Amino acid sequence: MSIDPGAITVPDLWKGAHRDDRARPRSRQRLLGPSSVGLCRRRAAYEVHGTWPTDLDDNMHAAILGTWLHEGILRVLAEQYGAHTELELTNGVILGHADAYWAPDGDTPGVVEDVKTKSTRALDLVVRQGPSRHEWFQVHLYAHLLRTGGLAEHPDLPTGRPLPVDAVRLRYVGREYGQVVVHQRVYDEDITKQALAWAEDVMESAEPEAMPRDLDGPGLSIICDNCPFKSACWNLDQLADDGRAPQTILAEDTAGITEALRAYADAAEVESAAKKRKAKARKTLDAADPGTYGDFKLSWSGGNPRPPEPDPAAMIRIIEGLSLDIPMKSGGRTSRTIGVSRAPEST
Template sequence: MTTDSITGRVGVPVPDLWKGAHRDDRARPRSRQRLLGPSSIGLCRCRAAYEVHGTWPTDLADNMHAAILGTWLHEGILRVLREQYGAWTELELTDGVILGHADAYWAPDHVKLAAEPHRTARPATDVGVVEDVKTKSTRALDVVVRQGPSQAEWFQVHLYAHLLRTGGLKEHPDLPAGEPLPVDVVRLRYVGREYGQVVVQQRAYDEDVTKQALAWAEDVLASAEPEAMPRDLDGPGLSIICDNCPFKTACWSLDRLSDDRAPQTILAEDSAAITEALSAYADAAEVESAAKKRKAKARKTLDAADPGTYGAFKLSWSGDKPRPPEPDPEAMTRILEGLGVDIPMRSGGRTSRTIGVSRVPEAD
């Protein structure tokens, strides 16, 4: 059975799109590189260490459809930036330790090109700009709008700028390879995979951000083994990045879990770690309780408000529709009992575990 839906029976085999797409994705040069990539810096030190030490992935998922769709969309976006706006795209950059591919670069006019490409739309500019393009789900895009780019995303585009500014460009038909190229502005362009929304964030190149990124990378490169690096994300079930990490099983010992316990149980290594987790739980519970009260009051205050835009907020309503009739278990039970028929039963399973955390009063 393939992952493609087939209608009509004419006896002609149908190639499985996604099986082929996953094979193609794993053969891409970026999927096989072993140097530390800018896109991994600032994300999770443990994951980056697995990459640096050449660990074979323990989790090669065959359901990465959204990521592959993002790759295909990404390729089309770069083609538009190249053909319509004169960008140099997919620039291979390295300093021998870090290897990256900058999505798009616009050089200022004073840079001497080896051969002027035929790009009539190349804009005149007196600044150098490097851009990274990211495709996002609508939900992830909303996070960018509300919170801005993550530290790892700023690290990534600043490292592309750093490699360009320090002569890290490899052989190129138009730009001078091995020579410093000016970058004054770094840009992140986010494109929604569902509806094509575009969000752009840009800022002046900041040397301090680059220094932070390089220090993060040096920490990983100096690691004796991946397990020596901390897990910077919350783990499977709590982080979508962990859910899709190619080293998920190795990092979180998923093959040694028992009794349906959460992967995060491996963090409770001793009583000190348990005490720390209890403190975090108690602190969060107190904040959550206060927040729920504020939210409940705000919700009741808004109950009669009309949909619309109010300042920086948009209010909309959904639901409040009649539900279809549904079975009445109590009435069915009464009928069966009245007929003298045994009521069918099934295993009730087990109740969910609940946790109780309270603070121990301080001794006088």
């Protein structure tokens, strides 16, 4: 039989992957997930009020890759290290799934772990700044639910009664190269109380719009860029198609404009002072060798010779010397420059 390889249909991987992802069970009951606690109160309120997502992207390749990688990681933790994985936890208000749990064994404490896959850039941020507040909230809430008998039906662990958790762990895995960064700490009741207070604030909201936007919005926050409620939250469907930023809805009256001006002026003053300190520190370090100094690691990159590049000024002189007209194109418009200064105090 003669076969034309070009005529054989190739299944579309990502089209199928998105169908598979959307077919996963997604609860619309009014329970709050620990992964949403501490992130953005308005986004969490949309979830607990059962709002249907306004933004379901078809380019969530990184998120789907993360899901596939996540499933493999949990299988390894279970099969190779005896972890109990994907534990459903709830107290009737909060509903979540803890990635991994190890019950105490002799001198080994009880540990609950959350696994997160990250891009190289996001992983570098974790290395430099540590876990975010909402990530510590999330894993502490898992510990709290285990400690208070919140485990749902499970084949190997007792349900309906407290399970000991002495420590919490966050494991970050790089999606590109498999780097692993681990942060763990002793369970902290104060962090749990803060997380529960945050969750209670959202659960008591009358409607999502009653909750503040805790993040900076599309174009300024990657979380907002990928939020399933970003159009509803930022009125993107009503935004005039004139290039205005979504954040303009925050300055629709005199009070909003005044607040934005105050924030701009304050930030500009801090930025100016910081740039001066940074410039001095940079010059001070100019002759320092790479290495570790106290809590800091110094490295250098660049400094290599550049290849030759065209000289526009010389090219213009040559063309003018030949008495030729220089081709021109529209220059467009200059970018708008904002000027903000503090008005003098009235006497």
